[in-house]
Amino acid sequence: xxxxxxxxxIELELQKQVSRLDAPRIKPFHEMLTYHMGWTGEGAGPxxxxxxxxxxxxxxxxxxxxxxWQHALPAAAAVELVHNFSLVHDDIQDNSDKRRGRPxxxxxxGMPIAINVGDALFVLSNLAVIxxxxxxxxxxxxxxxxxxxxxxxxxxxxxxxxxxxxxxxxLTLEDYWPMISGKxxxxxxxxxxxxxxxxxxxxxxxxxxxxxxxYLGLAFQVQDDILGxxxxxxxxxxxxxxxxxxxxxxxxxxxxxxxNGSFAARWRQGPIQVGEVQELARLLASEGGYExxxxxxxQMTDLALMSLREADxxxxxxxxxxxxxxxxxxxxx
Amino acid sequence: xxxxxxxxxIELELQKQVSRLDAPRIKPFHEMLTYHMGWTGEGAGPxxxxxxxxxxxxxxxxxxxxxxWQHALPAAAAVELVHNFSLVHDDIQDNSDKRRGRPxxxxxxGMPIAINVGDALFVLSNLAVIxxxxxxxxxxxxxxxxxxxxxxxxxxxxxxxxxxxxxxxxLTLEDYWPMISGKxxxxxxxxxxxxxxxxxxxxxxxxxxxxxxxYLGLAFQVQDDILGxxxxxxxxxxxxxxxxxxxxxxxxxxxxxxxNGSFAARWRQGPIQVGEVQELARLLASEGGYExxxxxxxQMTDLALMSLREADxxxxxxxxxxxxxxxxxxxxx
Numbered sequence: 001x002x003x004x005x006x007x008x009x010i011e012l013e014l015q016k017q018v019s020r021l022d023a024p025r026i027k028p029f030h031e032m033l034t035y036h037m038g039w040t041g042e043g044a045g046p047x048x049x050x051x052x053x054x055x056x057x058x059x060x061x062x063x064x065x066x067x068x069w070q071h072a073l074p075a076a077a078a079v080e081l082v083h084n085f086s087l088v089h090d091d092i093q094d095n096s097d098k099r100r101g102r103p104x105x106x107x108x109x110g111m112p113i114a115i116n117v118g119d120a121l122f123v124l125s126n127l128a129v130i131x132x133x134x135x136x137x138x139x140x141x142x143x144x145x146x147x148x149x150x151x152x153x154x155x156x157x158x159x160x161x162x163x164x165x166x167x168x169x170x171l172t173l174e175d176y177w178p179m180i181s182g183k184x185x186x187x188x189x190x191x192x193x194x195x196x197x198x199x200x201x202x203x204x205x206x207x208x209x210x211x212x213x214x215y216l217g218l219a220f221q222v223q224d225d226i227l228g229x230x231x232x233x234x235x236x237x238x239x240x241x242x243x244x245x246x247x248x249x250x251x252x253x254x255x256x257x258x259x260n261g262s263f264a265a266r267w268r269q270g271p272i273q274v275g276e277v278q279e280l281a282r283l284l285a286s287e288g289g290y291e292x293x294x295x296x297x298x299q300m301t302d303l304a305l306m307s308l309r310e311a312d313x314x315x316x317x318x319x320x321x322x323x324x325x326x327x328x329x330x331x332x333x
Numbered sequence: 334x335x336x337x338x339x340x341x342x343i344e345l346e347l348q349k350q351v352s353r354l355d356a357p358r359i360k361p362f363h364e365m366l367t368y369h370m371g372w373t374g375e376g377a378g379p380x381x382x383x384x385x386x387x388x389x390x391x392x393x394x395x396x397x398x399x400x401x402w403q404h405a406l407p408a409a410a411a412v413e414l415v416h417n418f419s420l421v422h423d424d425i426q427d428n429s430d431k432r433r434g435r436p437x438x439x440x441x442x443g444m445p446i447a448i449n450v451g452d453a454l455f456v457l458s459n460l461a462v463i464x465x466x467x468x469x470x471x472x473x474x475x476x477x478x479x480x481x482x483x484x485x486x487x488x489x490x491x492x493x494x495x496x497x498x499x500x501x502x503x504l505t506l507e508d509y510w511p512m513i514s515g516k517x518x519x520x521x522x523x524x525x526x527x528x529x530x531x532x533x534x535x536x537x538x539x540x541x542x543x544x545x546x547x548y549l550g551l552a553f554q555v556q557d558d559i560l561g562x563x564x565x566x567x568x569x570x571x572x573x574x575x576x577x578x579x580x581x582x583x584x585x586x587x588x589x590x591x592x593n594g595s596f597a598a599r600w601r602q603g604p605i606q607v608g609e610v611q612e613l614a615r616l617l618a619s620e621g622g623y624e625x626x627x628x629x630x631x632q633m634t635d636l637a638l639m640s641l642r643e644a645d646x647x648x649x650x651x652x653x654x655x656x657x658x659x660x661x662x663x664x665x666x
Contacts, residue, residue: 020486025511029493089452093445112426113496115448119422120489122452126459126482130475138471142463145478149459153353156453160362163446178358 001316003056003324006069010055013073014080015039017128021120032117033124036088036105043102050100053328054191055080060321061195061209064313072198074131075144079191081125082148086155086187088118093163122152136198144194151190158182165249169268172258173292176251177218185217192216196311208311212304212325219300219329225250226293229281244272244280255292256284263287301329334649336389336657339402343388346406347413348372350461354453365450366457369421369438376435383433386661387524388413393654394528394542397646405531407464408477412524414458415481419488419520421451426496455485469531477527484523491515498582502601505591506625509584510551518550525549529644541644545637545658552633552662558583559626562614577605577613588625589617596620634662 018037021030035041038048055076059069090096091104092114098104106114129148132141161179165171192213196206228243229252243250256263263284266272272280284290304325313321351370354363368374371381388409392402423429424437425447431437439447462481465474494512498504525546529539561576562585576583589596596617599605605613617623637658646654 021490023490026490026493028497029490089448093448111444113493115422115426115451116489116492116496119455119492120486122455123482123485123489126478127486130479130482133475138475141475142466142471145459146463149456149463152456153453153460156449156456157354157356157359157362159449159452160359160446163449164361 001060001320003060003320006056006059007052009070009073010052010059010076010080011049013077013128014055017074017077017081017124017131020124020127029117029120032105032109032113033120035108036084036099036117036121038100041102048100048102052080053324054083054187056324057188057191057213057321058195058198060317060324061192061313062199063317064311064315064321065196065199065201065205065209066314067199068135069317071132071135072195074128074134075194075198078125078128078148079187079194081121081128082152082155083187085118085121085125086159088114088121090159092118093159132198140197144197147190147193147197151186154182154186156182158184158186162249166247169257171249171254173251173254176249176254179249180218180221180251181214184221185214188217188220189213192311205311208307209313211307212311215300215304215307216325216328219297219304222251222293222297222300223329225252226290226297229253229284230290244277244284245274247271250293251296252284252289252293256287256289259287259289261287263289304329334393334653336393336653339389339392340385342403342406343385343392343409343413344382346410346461347388350407350410350414350457350464353457353460362450362453365438365442365446366453368441369417369432369450369454371433374435381433381435385413386657387416387520389657390521390524390546390654391528391531393650393657394525394646395532396650397644397648397654398529398532398534398538398542399647400532401468402650404468405465405528407461407467408527408531411458411461411481412520412527414454414461415485415488416520418451418454418458419492421447421454423492425451426492465531473530477530480523480526480530484519487515487519489515491517491519495582499580502590504582504587506584506587509582509587512582513551513554513584514547517554518547521550521553522546525644534644538644541640544640545644548633548637548640549658549661552630552637555584555626555630555633556662558585559623559630562586562617563623577610577617578607580604583626584629585617585622585626589620589622592620592622594620596622637662 014037018033021033031040038044038050058076058079059072062072063069087099088105091099092106092111096104097107105117109117129141129145132144158179158181162183165175165179189210190213193206193210196209201209225243228248228250253267257267263280266280308322308325347370351366354366364373371377371383391409391412392405395405396402420432421438424432425439425444429437430440438450442450462474462478465477491512491514495516498508498512522543523546526539526543529542534542558576561581561583586600590600596613599613641655641658
């Protein structure tokens, strides 16, 4: 299945949703949102929009359950708007100055207004869900909204854990999964759950789709953690071992801390410097950090694919879903 | 009607909604929310919770349309959670260090986590609306959610206008109403609208209730503006003319700027100092700032009461609604 038409419609739906703020007196506010979404301003274009994987998952899940992906477009926009709301606030919280190669919203507009940009994206996601009323019964909209809101609560939980881990040196692998379940897996899980719901799947099929998204999210994150330490700089486009310098509580690092060897001893002494990252990445690998992450990635990938087979997605959309999962799980960037 | 039982139930419902975050690993996060809500931590108690006027309005509107206020409790919690979400983010944006006499969330927990506290309150408000499904048909929940989400979009619009006015010296009265409609009137309007919807009112009655909330909000804000410049310090509990020092774009100030006299000339020269506020407050009054605000307050009050009479609220709840409006519109603090 060619997903290009789906991606084009996702972009149009997103623009339609965001255009609720395209009104007199607040044009500059609307422009801030279109800048963040990657449509306007310096560096606008496909590189700046991101891959729109989450909305694509919604549509493919709907279609592979036999539903109309066109009808599910507002839900696709909703999850992408939630994702972008969290990115805008994350960037403030993490003090990040670049996002997809461009200045972040808070760098460009100041922190106070960037908080408001994030809030507006969140509100727009809520309104997008309501737009489903054109094509679905009210009960289904309430259920979709409930799934999405619970997911958003998971996001705030994961974000809290992430921030609360800062500066802590007593963390182990047990602290990893609750954080990452909220920060990464919850939204992908919601995409598949809502997509299958709108596709007309029964509860047990919805569960399978939801599990697929959940494990896909976990596998994706663990892989991201591996690439962040041992990735090929030339391929990932960012300096490898960057995550070590930033002190990111990634799975390999938490495994290394749990092993309590030389890596853990060095980590606990304070921030890692640029000059020592290569040696520390090697040390972490020799103390089981790489293996733990690779094992976890494989486990989560297996669980994701098992869930997807159980979901038994149909037709071209089903094939596209397997292809997308395969691409996400085998990426090297 | 004695509103005390309603207020007690509102508090219980709010605690129930916020307890969604009372879970292992995130207890400290839950505590941050209960602190902001006024239930825990230093200075906890009735003074710290605020007056819960918005949820009370929801319940009184529902009951005065003949509905069960008990059934509407989740909606009451939802509007109060929206209000508190906006307060937490406002305090960061305005750099305010005190809220209801206590340190603000960002002062206590740091800006990054306070953003997350606000986000969580927002998510909880969304989930509270879904809880209405116990007692209302799905169509009504979708409608209530739509009203609330549109109101939240108004809040972000108003907040943007407020921030974008900063440092501008070309503002006039025309710039006042769009800002204040979003920042203050939208949520009170939504309270009355949703309350009457859940009470079973037809569309034209809902419109009357909605208008009542809208004009009540505008009247309330204009009155607040007057008290912020010419209020009795001993009664309001904050130093009068404080709004002048803070450079707040209140109605009297915008009227004064529009008059383009000595007050406007001084305003445009830069921040007002403590020593000159009394003289400037007198100057502003002599150049029509007080009269413009008093006239507007009277107009909005008349429109609010006219709308309420049109809504024709019934029974004890209806009487309580007139009393509450009267109290809000005749307050001196």
